[in-house]
Amino acid sequence: MFDMDMPWWEFVARGAAVYLFLLVMMRITGKRTVGQFTPFDLLIVMLLSEAVSNSMTGGDNSLPGGLIIAATLFALNVAIAFASAHSRKIADIVDGTPVLLGRDGKIFDKVVKQCRVSEGDVEQALREADCPLHKMKCAFLEADGKITILQNPQ
Secondary structure (H helix, E strand, O other): OOOOOOOHHHHHHHHHHHHHHHHHHHHHHOHHHHHOOOHHHHHHHHHHHHHHHHHHHOOOOOHHHHHHHHHHHHHHHHHHHHHHHHOHHHHHHHHOOOEEEEEOOEEOHHHHHHOOOOHHHHHHHHHHOOOOHHHEEEEEEOOOOOEEEEEOOO
16 A cells, blocks of 8 residues: 555656646647536546556555655646736647637637637627627636626717
């Protein structure tokens, strides 16, 4: 239970590599993946955790190995949060930036498709903002995956 099959630093390296890989994959998959979890997305998260488990432990089932990996993941999370809070550039890389989906009552179809946002999601955001399309000033896909609608004041 307490005998590790690998040196401690290998657990740290494996945990860091998997964490950074998954962070990059989440950024590549887009804002909507993070912003709205469907049952399919939950299934993917559960399967991902199982898929990367062995790559982090390298077959080691010891208690210290698991605790080292957990501490590594928490430390990386805190470090990236700290770096994001102190650097706008890092925050933009990690969290992303808002994307303009439409302006002055016109939705930019090409941008919406590039962001993998459905037409229904934009329509739903307009309804939630109680804003008919012709009164829309701007529509943004926020970094967290939500769609924000700004209305013309008229």
